Amino acid sequence: MYKVILEKPVLKFLEKHKWEIILDQFEKALVFLVNDPYENDLDIRLISWLPNSYWLRIWKYRFLYEIIENTISISFFKAGSRWEVYKNL
Secondary structure: OOOOEEHHHHHHHHHHOOOHHHEEEEEEEHHHHOOOOOOOOOOOOOOOOOOOEHHHHHHEEEEEEEEEHHHEEEEOOOEEEEEEEEOOO
8 A cells, every 4th residue: 555645735725625525536536546556547647747747637626646666655746726736847
């Protein structure tokens, strides 16, 4: 099983959107990701310009994360709408 790390921008996003269905869907996605971050039925795409980085789409939002194999962890580093997450990367 992989360990999940939620960085500060993602925690702030989830706190802001805790009333929405996004939090529930994000928690369900984490269950799949911790077991196997590569083979699942989630809407995930590789971010070509960032090594080992992916985005997870939930509704109209993107959660950017990196898979760190040497520590067996998944680090979520940014979350927001499609237009917001790719700024300042």
